[in-house]
Amino acid sequence: MSFDWKSYTPVIIPDTPNLHEIDVYTKNGGYDSLKKVLSNDWDPEKVINEVKAANIRGRGGAGFNAGLKWSFMPKPDGGPRYLACNGDESEPGTFKDRKIFEYNPHLFIEGALIAAYAMQCSAIYVYIRGEYYSWIKMMEKALKDAYDKGFIGKNILDSGFDVEFHVTGGAGAYICGEETSMLESLEGKRGYPRVKPPFPAQKGLWGRPTTINNIETLACVPLVIKNGADWFSGIGAETHPGPVLYGISGHVNRPGVYELPTGMPVLTLIEEVAGGMRNGKKLKGLIPGGSSTPILRGDALDGVNMDADSLREAGSMMGTAGMIVMDEDTDMVEMLWRISHFYHHESCGQCTPCREGTGWLEKILLKIRNGDGEIRDLELLIDLCSQMEGRTICALADAAAWPVRYTIDRFRDEFEARCKKSTYALA
Amino acid sequence: MANNYEFTPEDLKEIETIKAKFPEVMPATLPTLWVAQRRFGHVEPEVQHLVAETLDLPVSHVHGVATFYTQYYKEKMGKYVLDVCTTTSCQLCGGYDMLHYLENKLGIKAGETTKDGMFSIQSVECLGACGYAPMMQITNDVYVNNLTEEKLDEVIESLKADKMPEFESVGMPQHTERS
Numbered sequence A: 001m002s003f004d005w006k007s008y009t010p011v012i013i014p015d016t017p018n019l020h021e022i023d024v025y026t027k028n029g030g031y032d033s034l035k036k037v038l039s040n041d042w043d044p045e046k047v048i049n050e051v052k053a054a055n056i057r058g059r060g061g062a063g064f065n066a067g068l069k070w071s072f073m074p075k076p077d078g079g080p081r082y083l084a085c086n087g088d089e090s091e092p093g094t095f096k097d098r099k100i101f102e103y104n105p106h107l108f109i110e111g112a113l114i115a116a117y118a119m120q121c122s123a124i125y126v127y128i129r130g131e132y133y134s135w136i137k138m139m140e141k142a143l144k145d146a147y148d149k150g151f152i153g154k155n156i157l158d159s160g161f162d163v164e165f166h167v168t169g170g171a172g173a174y175i176c177g178e179e180t181s182m183l184e185s186l187e188g189k190r191g192y193p194r195v196k197p198p199f200p201a202q203k204g205l206w207g208r209p210t211t212i213n214n215i216e217t218l219a220c221v222p223l224v225i226k227n228g229a230d231w232f233s234g235i236g237a238e239t240h241p242g243p244v245l246y247g248i249s250g251h252v253n254r255p256g257v258y259e260l261p262t263g264m265p266v267l268t269l270i271e272e273v274a275g276g277m278r279n280g281k282k283l284k285g286l287i288p289g290g291s292s293t294p295i296l297r298g299d300a301l302d303g304v305n306m307d308a309d310s311l312r313e314a315g316s317m318m319g320t321a322g323m324i325v326m327d328e329d330t331d332m333v334e335m336l337w338r339i340s341h342f343y344h345h346e347s348c349g350q351c352t353p354c355r356e357g358t359g360w361l362e363k364i365l366l367k368i369r370n371g372d373g374e375i376r377d378l379e380l381l382i383d384l385c386s387q388m389e390g391r392t393i394c395a396l397a398d399a400a401a402w403p404v405r406y407t408i409d410r411f412r413d414e415f416e417a418r419c420k421k422s423t424y425a426l427a
Numbered sequence B: 001m002a003n004n005y006e007f008t009p010e011d012l013k014e015i016e017t018i019k020a021k022f023p024e025v026m027p028a029t030l031p032t033l034w035v036a037q038r039r040f041g042h043v044e045p046e047v048q049h050l051v052a053e054t055l056d057l058p059v060s061h062v063h064g065v066a067t068f069y070t071q072y073y074k075e076k077m078g079k080y081v082l083d084v085c086t087t088t089s090c091q092l093c094g095g096y097d098m099l100h101y102l103e104n105k106l107g108i109k110a111g112e113t114t115k116d117g118m119f120s121i122q123s124v125e126c127l128g129a130c131g132y133a134p135m136m137q138i139t140n141d142v143y144v145n146n147l148t149e150e151k152l153d154e155v156i157e158s159l160k161a162d163k164m165p166e167f168e169s170v171g172m173p174q175h176t177e178r179s
Helices: A022-027 A032-038 A044-054 A066-070 A097-103 A105-119 A133-148 A179-186 A215-227 A229-233 A266-273 A308-314 A332-346 A352-369 A375-388 A396-410 A412-418 B009-020 B026-040 B045-055 B059-068 B088-092 B095-106 B149-160 B173-178
Strands: A082-087 A123-128 A164-169 A210-214 A243-250 A256-261 A283-287 A322-327 B080-085 B119-124 B136-138
Touching: A022 A105, A022 A133, A032 A105, A032 A215, A044 A066, A044 A105, A044 A215, A044 A229, A066 A105, A066 A210, A066 A215, A082 A105, A082 A179, A082 A215, A097 A105, A097 A133, A097 A215, A105 A123, A105 A133, A105 A164, A105 A210, A105 A215, A123 A133, A123 A179, A133 A164, A164 B026, A179 A210, A210 A215, A215 A229, A215 A243, A243 A266, A243 B088, A256 A266, A256 B173, A266 A283, A266 A322, A322 B088, A332 A352, A332 A396, A332 A412, A332 B088, A352 A375, A352 A396, A352 A412, A375 A396, A375 A412, A396 A412, B009 B026, B009 B045, B026 B045, B026 B059, B045 B059, B080 B095, B088 B095, B095 B119, B095 B149
Parallel strands: A082 A123, A082 A210, A123 A164, A243 A322, B080 B119
Antiparallel strands: A243 A256, A283 A322, B080 B136
């Protein structure tokens, strides 16, 4: 791809000073998309169809078409319906939604309001991880301003559409980024994921129809309404289109969040956008979309692009586009042990394969890291992964197993070198 | 049971505002625990009782929630809690070096509190600041990014003088480049 990334002009987080202030936002065309859909010729179904056609694939990691998700909501029955916005952002390597809270909160608020109109929701909750205390306060301020200007509340812009919008915070639990766990947490409980079905669209918050969307996904919505579905689907990768926030961290010269089209070559992102490897080191590995997405070898990244299809072909996933870059000095055993420690710490404990499995993964990796492992422990780890994957209520067990399975598969020599030779002599 | 802890009228007003956001009272559990922790510095069992009584919810429920979420302090902590992130990106960029430097500087291990009650250190899971690694959060509030030993020295000195570092806004490199 010969895309000139330097000429790209960000639209989710444009370079407009003080855009987080509501007056600056409205002066720059803000809330015009909301006005457009609340005017007479946009019924909710038209909004859903437009968003569906744009093919905004969920930016929280699952990559599901947002408009299609909205269309799963049952017909209104007069009772309450909810939109729950997922700002939990806890996947290691992911730090993008906080940029929206800080630099363009009203774009997200506007997107959520349009989504609530399209699905006929009566209330919106945005759930933000408790650690983001500073950003929760920013969102509280932005919501208050939007209320004061009449964009939220009763009879918004004289359209007859009513919706309430509240921000609420978590208190430190990775699992609450899982959508049904987030609903439990919003309901004031421990974040135990729910068994599906029933899906949230049937039975979500307080048993009522609920849709959960990621913050960045919702921030794309006003842009789609403003510029049209064709504009959005014409940006970036054909099957996974749109602008996206890449969070680049690890051993690069200029880490940070960059807004660019999907489908960017990973090597361009690392070598050019993020300023190349620190200290001129060689690239050893890349976790492309948050810690649960399988690691790719640095020497196998030629021609790999940041979109669902290309990454699947390469043996990984787009996830949250939180790219963790590792140089040649990275100790893969140490790195993997720390990831396993994370998932062990964060398992909610509901399902046995996950509660026990994550603990054993960590324990065995610690043994290998300390030099006491044996080659057969590697097989044991892979076997454990097979006993965890797909056997639990939510995907945390899978998220814990994949890094183990693929890091061992792709850097096996390094793990073997750390293991003791067999204690069973053949002679 | 007599309780040594009491919410102020302002706290109770805030709790009423929280309750008004939801159709039921249970969703107020997490935010009310936050109000309590910001007031008392922790949510020890007695504080959990207070929260349960205030919301008219079972103590067992409040206890279950308080113990599920890591940010609630189930025991008294130092005046400043230094949460050093050591998850992947921070691990790769020297998070453990920063943690160990702090441990040596303050003479305590992660999970401990200094004798004078000023500082606690914790090694924590990803805080969502991966591009600004290594980093730490102070008492569930301000993030301190791109840590170095010198920066840690400065932060500790400033905290000893009861001054919290200010919120650091980290922009988009794309923007700064063009301006």
